[in-house]
Amino acid sequence: MNEAHDDTGCSRAQLLGALDELLQPQLFRDYGPNGLQVEGRERVRHIVSGVTASLALIDAAIAAGADALLVHHGLFWRGHDGRLTGWMKQRVARLLAHDINLLAYHLPLDAHAELGNNAQLARHLGWIGEEAPQGRFGEQSLGWLGRSLQPFDSAAALALDVERRLGRPVTLVDAPGRTPRRIAWCTGGAQSYFEAAIAAGADVFVTGEISEPQAHYARECGVAFIACGHHASERFGAPAVAAHVARQLGLVHTFIDIPNPA
Known part of the structure; x- marks a missing residue:
């Protein structure tokens, strides 16, 4: 032709x-x-x-x-x-x-509110995001806040569900005794957003990667951190x-x- x-x-x-x-x-x-x-x-x-x-x-x-x-x-x-x-x-x-x-x-x-990585990861994991701008945090408001449609009594239980849905192991730094009602997330290599997620009132933060400082922040602030894989979070x-x-x-x-x- x-x-x-x-x-x-x-x-x-x-x-x-x-x-x-x-x-x-x-x-x-x-x-x-x-x-x-x-x-x-x-x-x-x-x-x-x-x-x-x-x-x-x-x-x-x-x-x-x-x-x-x-x-x-x-x-x-x-x-x-x-x-x-x-x-x-x-x-x-x-x-x-x-x-x-x-x-x-x-x-x-x-960042796209319906088709972007954060929105689509939430959809895949069964989470609902809060409305912007209150439901956003971090640099350029790229981080999202929300909750799971399925309640979990621990961050460990939430981490297992993320593993099941993404089909790969995750890294969990737990916060024992804290119920993960409010989830913060930002796909990819957004570990530097963890402090902003804590300040925004998150019970658990989910992203693709974890660096050395975040494990200490999680333990000292009592907010769980789940790293589910950079690629896996942005598929x-x-x-x-x-x-x-x-x-x-x-x-x-x-x-x-x-x-x-x-």
Whole structure:
């Protein structure tokens, strides 16, 4: 089929415009560029979503026949020196060779009230978030507050439920004797939000990673900390956004999950 006369799907500009309108990247101070990171073909019919623009995901998108790849973790971050060598060369070369558009949204994809990582993690875990702005905390109000639809009498019981629903072990620093009525969460590597979660009145804080100081804060403040995996906590936003935009623009959408123990 001659692409010049093909009106199926949408243009690259239409896809980028729909994503920018939905996610509002201009509202965020982020660690890298949001939006189109690598330009591919002008016409888009099939969008693949995933968590990170790894070589494995790029190759899987190529095999799936993708015209565009939407991810949470893109290729370019503040502090990278910008040279296309080694692993970076391999990823960019593969995208360019197959004319695939790479679109990445970091904090905007965390924050979206219905389709973002925080909202979708809560949906997957059976939690209800409190209304903004009261139900938000931390830098740029990225942290969420809410409760579980299923009551738990301990943080240990909540942690077991998170393990079951995410299909992977979690790290728990418990707060014995405290019922986890009010849950605070922020997906990914948001361990630095723990103090803000404590100040916001949380009984337990859930994020992807834990660093050394948080174990002490949990024990000293009596607020439990659950680290459920960076990748595991951010598996749900990109496919939710991509599926929404695919329906809007008449695209085919495929979510490809590349396992990651981190």
